[in-house]
Amino acid sequence: EAQVTQNPRYLITVTGKKLTVTCSQNMNHEYMSWYRQDPGLGLRQIYYSMNVEVTDKGDVPEGYKVSRKEKRNFPLILESPSPNQTSLYFCASSPGRLAASTDTQYFGPGTRLTVL
Amino acid sequence: KQEVTQIPAALSVPEGENLVLNCSFTDSAIYNLQWFRQDPGKGLTSLLLIQSSQREQTSGRLNASLDKSSGRSTLYIAASQPGDSATYLCAVKMNRDDKIIFGKGTRLHILP
Numbered sequence A: 001e002a003q004v005t006q007n008p009r010y011l012i013t014v015t016g017k018k019l020t021v022t023c024s025q026n027m028n029h030e031y032m033s034w035y036r037q038d039p040g041l042g043l044r045q046i047y048y049s050m051n052v053e054v055t056d057k058g059d060v061p062e063g064y065k066v067s068r069k070e071k072r073n074f075p076l077i078l079e080s081p082s083p084n085q086t087s088l089y090f091c092a093s094s095p096g097r098l099a100a101s102t103d104t105q106y107f108g109p110g111t112r113l114t115v116l
Numbered sequence B: 001k002q003e004v005t006q007i008p009a010a011l012s013v014p015e016g017e018n019l020v021l022n023c024s025f026t027d028s029a030i031y032n033l034q035w036f037r038q039d040p041g042k043g044l045t046s047l048l049l050i051q052s053s054q055r056e057q058t059s060g061r062l063n064a065s066l067d068k069s070s071g072r073s074t075l076y077i078a079a080s081q082p083g084d085s086a087t088y089l090c091a092v093k094m095n096r097d098d099k100i101i102f103g104k105g106t107r108l109h110i111l112p
Helices: A097-102
Strands: A004-007 A010-013 A019-025 A031-038 A042-051 A054-057 A076-078 A087-094 A111-115 B004-007 B010-014 B019-025 B030-038 B044-051 B056-059 B062-067 B072-077 B086-094 B100-102 B106-111
Touching: A004 A087, A010 A019, A019 A031, A019 A087, A019 A111, A042 B086, A042 B100, A097 B030, A097 B044, B004 B086, B010 B019, B019 B030, B019 B086, B019 B106, B030 B062, B030 B072, B044 B056, B044 B062, B044 B072, B072 B086
Parallel strands: A010 A111, B010 B106
Antiparallel strands: A004 A019, A019 A076, A031 A042, A031 A087, A042 A054, A087 A111, B004 B019, B019 B072, B030 B044, B030 B086, B056 B062, B062 B072, B086 B100, B086 B106
16 A cells, blocks of 8 residues: 555653654655645645655755655654744655656644643 | 735535636746645645646546636636545745745535
8 A cells, every 4th residue: 555654643852852753655756755734824834855865855844854865765853853843744745856746735634742 | 025815715515516716826927736625623735736837737537627817717626525525725836936826725615
């Protein structure tokens, strides 16, 4: 089954304790992206990647890191989480420009992060 | 900087009516536009993708149009059903850098 998986689904942590949220897709997609969703602010792109070893900042990259060492994986790293990073996080993937007519984004189920 | 706006923020209509959701964007240099549906507490499901060179796309009771020059897209839902109740989001992918910007969504409630 074609899917985007995220782990963990729920996470409660404390300020300053490094964490990683994993994202994996099994569709051989070129483009992967991380978003955060907050009430009143909607979905905002954090980082995206158009291919292996290529990453770019979205609209809200501060406090986050990503890496794209393999095509299928795109982990989101919070080196020193703070309470303002409490949010619902989504990973997504899409074929990218090599398949323009089918460049549909597929979303993971979300990770609800609480930073105390 | 691209801004994507969806009006209205919320909408309630009786079952069976046809309805139109609106999405506008300030920068017309887009690569594509996508409409999504999000149910409470769930992830996003893609509904329709429109490439920048296209004018519309259809899937079942849904029809999405794109007028790139005026910065507008509409999602038309025919013969609405209670199961259509959800939040509908539009997102544009920028041509120059592949960044994706979402609108804040329209929360739709279909009254039985």
